[in-house]
Amino acid sequence: MSALAQLLYMASATLFVLGVRFLGSPASARSGNRLLAIGMLLALGTTVAFAPRYDHVAWVALVALVGGTIGVVSARRVRMTAMPQMVAVFNGLGGGSAALVAAGGWSGASGSAAWLALLTMLLGAVSFGGSIIAFLKLQEWLRVDMRLSLALRVLGLAVVAAAVAGAGLMGASGHGGVGAALGVMAAAAAGGALLTLPIGGADMPVVISLLNALTGLSAAATGFVLQNQLLIIAGTLVGASGTILTQQMSRAMHRSLINVIWGGQVAQGEALSADGTVQPITPDDTAMLLRYAKKVVVVPGYGLAVARAQLEVKQVIDLLQGFGVEVLFGIHPVAGRMPGHMNVLLAEADVSYDQLWEMDRINPRFRDTDVVLVVGANDVTNPAARTAVGSPLYGMPILNVDEARNVIVLKRSMGRGFAGVDNPLYVDAKTRMLFGDAKHSLGALVRELETAQ
Amino acid sequence: MSLIAELYIFVLAVLAGFQVIAKVPSILHTPLMSATNAIHGIILVGALVLAFSVHGTASLAIALTAVLFASINLVGGFVVTDRILGMFRSDREAGRSS
Numbered sequence: 001m002s003a004l005a006q007l008l009y010m011a012s013a014t015l016f017v018l019g020v021r022f023l024g025s026p027a028s029a030r031s032g033n034r035l036l037a038i039g040m041l042l043a044l045g046t047t048v049a050f051a052p053r054y055d056h057v058a059w060v061a062l063v064a065l066v067g068g069t070i071g072v073v074s075a076r077r078v079r080m081t082a083m084p085q086m087v088a089v090f091n092g093l094g095g096g097s098a099a100l101v102a103a104g105g106w107s108g109a110s111g112s113a114a115w116l117a118l119l120t121m122l123l124g125a126v127s128f129g130g131s132i133i134a135f136l137k138l139q140e141w142l143r144v145d146m147r148l149s150l151a152l153r154v155l156g157l158a159v160v161a162a163a164v165a166g167a168g169l170m171g172a173s174g175h176g177g178v179g180a181a182l183g184v185m186a187a188a189a190a191g192g193a194l195l196t197l198p199i200g201g202a203d204m205p206v207v208i209s210l211l212n213a214l215t216g217l218s219a220a221a222t223g224f225v226l227q228n229q230l231l232i233i234a235g236t237l238v239g240a241s242g243t244i245l246t247q248q249m250s251r252a253m254h255r256s257l258i259n260v261i262w263g264g265q266v267a268q269g270e271a272l273s274a275d276g277t278v279q280p281i282t283p284d285d286t287a288m289l290l291r292y293a294k295k296v297v298v299v300p301g302y303g304l305a306v307a308r309a310q311l312e313v314k315q316v317i318d319l320l321q322g323f324g325v326e327v328l329f330g331i332h333p334v335a336g337r338m339p340g341h342m343n344v345l346l347a348e349a350d351v352s353y354d355q356l357w358e359m360d361r362i363n364p365r366f367r368d369t370d371v372v373l374v375v376g377a378n379d380v381t382n383p384a385a386r387t388a389v390g391s392p393l394y395g396m397p398i399l400n401v402d403e404a405r406n407v408i409v410l411k412r413s414m415g416r417g418f419a420g421v422d423n424p425l426y427v428d429a430k431t432r433m434l435f436g437d438a439k440h441s442l443g444a445l446v447r448e449l450e451t452a453q
Numbered sequence: 454m455s456l457i458a459e460l461y462i463f464v465l466a467v468l469a470g471f472q473v474i475a476k477v478p479s480i481l482h483t484p485l486m487s488a489t490n491a492i493h494g495i496i497l498v499g500a501l502v503l504a505f506s507v508h509g510t511a512s513l514a515i516a517l518t519a520v521l522f523a524s525i526n527l528v529g530g531f532v533v534t535d536r537i538l539g540m541f542r543s544d545r546e547a548g549r550s551s
Contacts, residue, residue, distance in 0.1 A: 019488075020474060020485075020492075021476075023481060024476045024478070025478075026480065026543065029484055030535065030538040030541075033488050033491075033534045033535055036488055036531070040495065044497065044501070047501050047502060051502060051506075052505075053505050056513060056516075056517075059513070060501060060505065060517070060520055063521050063524070064501075066521065067522070067525045067528070070525045072532050075529040076536070080537075083483060083487075083533075086529075087487050087533075090487070090529050090530050090533075094494060094496060094522070094523065094526040096519075096522045097500055097519045097520075097523040098496045100500070100518055100519035100522070101496060101500050101503055101516075104515045104516050105499075105503060112456055178512060178515065208486070212490065215493050216489065216493050219493045224456070224463075226502065231496070231499060232459060232466060233462060233466045235496075236463055236467055236470055237466060237470045237489065237492060238493045239467075240467055240470025240471050240474055241470065241474045241486070242486075244474050244475055245482060248479075333479050333482075338483060339485075339486055340480060340481060340482030343479075343480045344483045344540070350542060352543055353541050354543050356480055358478070358479050358480070
């Protein structure tokens with residue numbers, strides 16, 4: 001490769017690092033994304049301009065055009081509530097692509113490059129299989145009977161082991177053409193899929209981050225195979241980001257990564273039943289309570305995304321701010337199905353990000369908060385995480401909503417949260433339950449607040 | 454280029470990545486994830502080189518599938534990230550942004 005091409009790749013790598021740096025602040029994030037896109041265009045242009053050969057160029061152009069169009073259309077159409085699924089699909093496609101590139105390049109590689117190509121096939125295919133299952137589960141097209149979890153995990157591990165053994169055989173013998181490579185990848189993808197199947201919805205933020213890291217690393221490994229430094233740098237950036245997010249998400253659930261993947265559902269854990277009675281409240285009483293409060297904190301959870309009630313939340317807070325009430329949002333790191341999910345939903349509803357406060361920042365404020373409105377969140381508000389040593393949630397950092405003067409919980413019915421423990425918050429003397437679909441309840445609140453003017 | 458030199462690049466990229474990404478606040482975690490998603494679309498570079506040079510129908514089919522996957526990933530990732538970030542709004546800058 002010529003020195004000029006290398007320099008252009010270096011410029012592109014610089015743009016990637018700067019772009020990610022700009023993503024670190026809401027004000028500059030959009031230009032950060034554009035820097036990344038420019039870096040990508042530069043990289044692609046350089047690759048095409050300096051390619052040693054141009055066989056099949058018409059086919060390549062056609063396929064890339066079709067792919068790009070699919071990408072644009074799906075990215076424009078996807079609802080913000082469905083963002084985790086979309087990210088899972090893109091992630092799986094990236095992993096799949098890395099595996100296929102490695103499979104195509106394998107026959108030409110030798111020595112360490114051949115082993116790295118095999119590693120890429122495994123990583124990319126596991127990420128592909130896992131991401132597709134994550135997508136199907138998030139889309140709720142797929143449900144898994146939890147009694148099968150252990151069987152699925154053992155089988156998944158066995159299939160991954162078989163894929164690794166197959167890859168080892170290919171590497172040691174140096175034999176095996178396209179067919180063998182496809183076989184190894186199919187096994188690795190099936191293994192990734194089986195291992196992801198039993199992982200519960202509430203653990204999805206961890207899983208999506210981990211799959212993101214895997215795909216990044218498989219792209220970096222492809223860089224070693226093709227001796228392309230830009231692929232190494234870009235893939236590693238993604239790997240680092242996915243790793244950091246995986247760590248942060250696990251920490252926010254107070255669980256180890258192994259526990260999320262292998263321990264899975266904690267539903268078998270000792271269910272904690274809180275004694276006391278649940279006290280319901282009507283929308284008009286709720287409206288009065290909110291209307292005459294000084295400080296209100298809204299705590300959103302995945303239920304908000306399910307009910308697609310973000311616009312109603314925005315209407316409620318607009319009305320309250322009109323009455324001079326100070327409204328903030330308290331957002332737990334694992335609220336929703338992917339890192340930062342709630343922030344995106346509320347941004348879509350035009351809530352200013354100055355009002356979106358992270359857990360560590362909002363927690364000291366609950367003590368002088370008049371009313372907390374919990375919309376579709378459960379485990380992240382469960383005081384048992386602080387106090388009940390035997391509880392599966394014990395040790396998980398939570399939003400201390402029970403320190404506020406009043407708590408209103410919007411809930412469909414008296415079900416249980418994902419961890420299968422009753423939430424003592426619901427029977428707290430300060431808590432009132434506003435039952436019903438979040439969208440309807442918030443709509444009723446909007447009407448009450450409008451007439452209260 | 455030797456494997457050792459590539460390992461240097463890898464290690465330095467890990468360090469740079471951790472430095473830059475650890476500073477991203479949790480409010481931006483979704484755009485961070487979808488932007489890094491788009492970045493691993495860089496695999497399209499590898500897919501293109503492969504597709505331009507393979508022989509045989511089976512290998513071409515593999516390479517073209519890789520191009521298809523990578524281009525959906527890359528383009529979709531950037532568009533969706535831009536869409537998300539376009540929605541983030543601050544009261545302080547409400548006056549000048551649309």
